[in-house]
Amino acid sequence: MDQNIVLTTELQEKFKTAWAQRQVIFFSAPCGCGKSAAASALLEPYTVCRWDALSEPLEPAHNFTCDAVLLDNLQALKSPDAQQALRALILERLETHFVLLSRGAVPGWLASFRYERRMQVFETQNLMLDQETADKLLSLSGISPTPAEMSAIQKSCKGYPLALGILCHQMQGGRPYDETVDADVRRELFTHFQTAVYRRFKPMTRRLLLDLAPFEPFDVEFARILSGNSRAGELLGELQQDTSMFRYDDLHRCHFWPVFRQFLLWQQEREYSAEEQNWLYGRAALYYELHDNYKNALDCYTRCGEYQKVSELLIKNSEVHPGLAHYDEMEDYYRALPREQVLSSPALMAGMSMLSSICMDYDASEAWYLELERCAGRLKRSDADYKSVRGWLAYLDIALPQRSVGDILSKLTNVVSLLSSKEIVMPEFSVTSRLPSIMNGGKDFCAWSREDDDLYRKYRIPVSFLLKRDGVALPECAIAESKFEKGEEISGRMLDLLGRLEKIQKKGTPDIEFALIGLLVRLRIDQGEADRAIEHLEALRERFQRPDCQRFLPNLDALMCRIAMYQGNDEAVDTWYREKAPRDLLKLRVMLRYQYLTRAMVEIVYGKYQEALLVMAPLRPYFKAAHRVMDGIYLDLLTALCQFRSGDGGWQASLRAALDTCRDYQFIRPVSQYGAAILPLLEKGGWTADPAFLDRLTAAARKQAAQYPDFLRFRGDLPEPLSPAEMNVLRLLCHHKSNAEIGEILGIKLPTVKTYVSAVLRKLDVKNRGAVKDAALKLHLI
Incomplete structure (x- = not known):
C-alpha cells in the first residue's frame, strides 16, 4: 500500500468481506473523497485491468487476464450499448472482481446487483478518515499536531481526504496549525472544485446550483420558482445521477453535501452582486410565505433588508401561533427591527414587551408597555386602531410573566365584559405555551388551585369565551390537573376529558390536546403503567408530525425521555440527552x-x-x-x-x-x-x-x-470504582493511545501501565482495549 495513502480499518474490513464474497464493489462519492486512491491501495496485492469511462471506450471483448477490473468515472458511461455490455461482462466473468468508481449514485441499470446482494456500495461516509487515521496521515507527512490542534483539524476537515491532503501540504516545513492554515486549505480546496467539478457543469446547471446554495432543504417546486427555470427538475435529476452532491431527506426534499455547499456559497459571493443576492432572497421569502413557512420567510426577508415584510410576518405569525413561545422563537427578528418600525405597530410594541419579559428584562418590558399605553392615549374611540391597541394592553395584563395570577383574576371579568360589548379586539392567548400542562404552562396557576372548585364554577364560562379555541375543554382539564397534583383520584374526570378529545381536536387547539395527553400520561405513570403512557405519547407524536404542530415536539420528546427513565430504558434516555x-x-x-x-x-x-x-x-x-x-x-x-x-x-x-x-x-x-x-x-x-x-x-x-424502584438511580456505579490513576489511563485509552504513549504522558514505567490497563479492563468488564471507550461512555465515566 502507498505510504501516503491511509484507510480506516472499517473500510479495509468491509472491502475484504465484499472481495471474499465476490460482490461487485461500487464506490459512490463526490470529488476529493479518495475513491481512486482507496481503490488502488486496496487492489495493490492484485493484478488489475483499468478503464476510465471519460477517456476510453469499454472493450468487453478484450481478452484480459487479471484479478480485478477497475472502471473509473462510471457516471460518464451514457451509451445504453456500453451499459449493457458492462452488465454482460460482469455476469459472464464470474471469476473476475469488478470495482466501479462513480461520482454519482448506483445507476438504475446496475441496481439489480444491489437488490440481489451481489454488490457492496462504499459511500462518502465510508471514505472519511476518523481521527486516528487522520492522525496517521499527518504523521506520514512529518506533522505532529498537539491533541488540541488535532481536534480542531478534525472539526474543520471532518475527515475529508482531499482537505486533509491539502492540509499536509500546507503544514509541511513546520508551519503550525491556525486559522490562516484553515483559510488557505479552504481556498485551495475550492479552487480545485472550480476546475474539477463546477466548470464541468453546463452554464444553466451552474446558475441553478448557485441559486439554491443558501436554501436547504429544497425540492423541485422550490427550485423551479426560485430560479424561474422550468427545466430545474430535469437538471436536478441529471445532477442526482451524475454526482453525489445531494443528500435526500425524504422522497422529494434534499440538501447539498456540506463541503460542496460551502464551495457554492463561496462561489456565489464571487459571481453575484449584492442586488442579485437580495433579489434571490426576496424570491425565496415569497415562496416560504406563500407556504406558511414563516421562519424561513423571516430569515430571507431579514437577509434582504425587507423590514416592512418582517414586521407584517411577525404580526401574522403571532396570530397563527399565539403564546409566549412565539416571541421566544422570533426573538432575533424582533431584535433586528429598527425602533421606529416597532413604534409604528401596536402588535410589535406588545411583542417587544412580552419578549423582554421572557428574557428577564422586566424594565424594558414595562417600558414597551408604557409606549403602548401612550399610543392608546393618543387614540380616539373612533380611530381604527383603538380596539386593537386596547386589546393588546388587556392581553399583556394577562399574559406578561411578571403579572401574578391574582392580578389576572381582578381583570378577567372586565376584559370579558369589554370583549362582549366589542369595545376591544383581543389577540388569541395560549395558556400552555406548548407545554404538557395547563397549571404549569404559559403561566403558573397554582394560586388558583387553592380554590379550584369555586373558581371553576365562577370562571368556566368567561375563560372559555375569552380564550376562544384555546378554551375548548380547558376549564375541565385545568381542574382535573389541580386535583391530580393534590393527590386526589381523577379517573372519572379523565374519562370525561377523553370523551371530549374529538371536540378538542376539531374545534380546539393542539395546545389543549397536548396538555390533556400530558395529564393522561402522568396519571398512567402514577398507576404504574409507564408502558401505556409511552404508547399514548408515541401516538400523539405521530399526530403532531404535521407542520403546525412541529413546535410541540421538543417538549414532547423531553416528556418521552422522562417516561424512559421510569421504564429503565437507558438507550432512549442516552439518545435524548445526546441528541435533543x-x-x-x-x-x-x-x-x-x-x-x-x-x-x-x-x-x-x-x-x-x-x-x-x-x-x-x-x-x-x-x-x-x-x-x-x-x-x-x-x-x-x-x-x-x-x-x-x-x-x-x-x-x-x-x-x-x-x-x-x-x-x-x-x-x-x-x-x-x-x-x-x-x-x-x-x-x-x-x-x-x-x-x-x-x-x-x-x-x-x-x-x-x-x-419504579430504579427511577433516577445513579447508573455510573461500578462494583469496584476506578482509582484516580486508573481514570487517567482510561481517558488515554479512549484516545487510542498505546501503552508506551500512556507511559510517556503520565511519566510511569511500562509494567505499571500494563497493570493499570488490566485493572481498567477488569473493572469495566470488557475483554479488549477496543471496547473500553463504549463501556466508559455507557457508564458516563468520560
Whole structure:
C-alpha cells in the first residue's frame, strides 16, 4: 500500500468481506473523497485491468487476464450499448472482481446487483478518515499536531481526504496549525472544485446550483420558482445521477453535501452582486410565505433588508401561533427591527414587551408597555386602531410573566365584559405555551388551585369565551390537573376529558390536546403503567408530525425521555440527552425550562450533580420573578437530590423549601413523582412542620418507588470504582493511545501501565482495549 495513502480499518474490513464474497464493489462519492486512491491501495496485492469511462471506450471483448477490473468515472458511461455490455461482462466473468468508481449514485441499470446482494456500495461516509487515521496521515507527512490542534483539524476537515491532503501540504516545513492554515486549505480546496467539478457543469446547471446554495432543504417546486427555470427538475435529476452532491431527506426534499455547499456559497459571493443576492432572497421569502413557512420567510426577508415584510410576518405569525413561545422563537427578528418600525405597530410594541419579559428584562418590558399605553392615549374611540391597541394592553395584563395570577383574576371579568360589548379586539392567548400542562404552562396557576372548585364554577364560562379555541375543554382539564397534583383520584374526570378529545381536536387547539395527553400520561405513570403512557405519547407524536404542530415536539420528546427513565430504558434516555437536550447554558431560554429540568434529571442519573446544578441555577431568578410555583418546587427537589448525593449538607434546606410550598398548596404529586429517589430525603430530612402531610407524601412516594424502584438511580456505579490513576489511563485509552504513549504522558514505567490497563479492563468488564471507550461512555465515566 502507498505510504501516503491511509484507510480506516472499517473500510479495509468491509472491502475484504465484499472481495471474499465476490460482490461487485461500487464506490459512490463526490470529488476529493479518495475513491481512486482507496481503490488502488486496496487492489495493490492484485493484478488489475483499468478503464476510465471519460477517456476510453469499454472493450468487453478484450481478452484480459487479471484479478480485478477497475472502471473509473462510471457516471460518464451514457451509451445504453456500453451499459449493457458492462452488465454482460460482469455476469459472464464470474471469476473476475469488478470495482466501479462513480461520482454519482448506483445507476438504475446496475441496481439489480444491489437488490440481489451481489454488490457492496462504499459511500462518502465510508471514505472519511476518523481521527486516528487522520492522525496517521499527518504523521506520514512529518506533522505532529498537539491533541488540541488535532481536534480542531478534525472539526474543520471532518475527515475529508482531499482537505486533509491539502492540509499536509500546507503544514509541511513546520508551519503550525491556525486559522490562516484553515483559510488557505479552504481556498485551495475550492479552487480545485472550480476546475474539477463546477466548470464541468453546463452554464444553466451552474446558475441553478448557485441559486439554491443558501436554501436547504429544497425540492423541485422550490427550485423551479426560485430560479424561474422550468427545466430545474430535469437538471436536478441529471445532477442526482451524475454526482453525489445531494443528500435526500425524504422522497422529494434534499440538501447539498456540506463541503460542496460551502464551495457554492463561496462561489456565489464571487459571481453575484449584492442586488442579485437580495433579489434571490426576496424570491425565496415569497415562496416560504406563500407556504406558511414563516421562519424561513423571516430569515430571507431579514437577509434582504425587507423590514416592512418582517414586521407584517411577525404580526401574522403571532396570530397563527399565539403564546409566549412565539416571541421566544422570533426573538432575533424582533431584535433586528429598527425602533421606529416597532413604534409604528401596536402588535410589535406588545411583542417587544412580552419578549423582554421572557428574557428577564422586566424594565424594558414595562417600558414597551408604557409606549403602548401612550399610543392608546393618543387614540380616539373612533380611530381604527383603538380596539386593537386596547386589546393588546388587556392581553399583556394577562399574559406578561411578571403579572401574578391574582392580578389576572381582578381583570378577567372586565376584559370579558369589554370583549362582549366589542369595545376591544383581543389577540388569541395560549395558556400552555406548548407545554404538557395547563397549571404549569404559559403561566403558573397554582394560586388558583387553592380554590379550584369555586373558581371553576365562577370562571368556566368567561375563560372559555375569552380564550376562544384555546378554551375548548380547558376549564375541565385545568381542574382535573389541580386535583391530580393534590393527590386526589381523577379517573372519572379523565374519562370525561377523553370523551371530549374529538371536540378538542376539531374545534380546539393542539395546545389543549397536548396538555390533556400530558395529564393522561402522568396519571398512567402514577398507576404504574409507564408502558401505556409511552404508547399514548408515541401516538400523539405521530399526530403532531404535521407542520403546525412541529413546535410541540421538543417538549414532547423531553416528556418521552422522562417516561424512559421510569421504564429503565437507558438507550432512549442516552439518545435524548445526546441528541435533543438543550446545550446552551450561557443564554437562558425560559421557554425551554421543561427541557432544562429534564436534562438535570438525566444528569442526576449520570451522577453529574454539579452539571445538573449549573443547568438549574439560571432558572431560579426567573421562577421567582414570574411566580412559577410548580417549577420552583421541582427546582428545589432536584437541587436537594443533587446536594444529598454529593454530600452537601444544604440538601435539607432545599427539601424544606419544597415541602413548605407543597404543604401551602396541598400538593402531593410534585414530590411523590420522584419515588425511590426522594424517599431517603423524606425519611432523613427532619421536616416537622406537618407530620400528617409528610406521612401522605411518604406513602405516595413509597407507592411510586414500589412501581419504579430504579427511577433516577445513579447508573455510573461500578462494583469496584476506578482509582484516580486508573481514570487517567482510561481517558488515554479512549484516545487510542498505546501503552508506551500512556507511559510517556503520565511519566510511569511500562509494567505499571500494563497493570493499570488490566485493572481498567477488569473493572469495566470488557475483554479488549477496543471496547473500553463504549463501556466508559455507557457508564458516563468520560
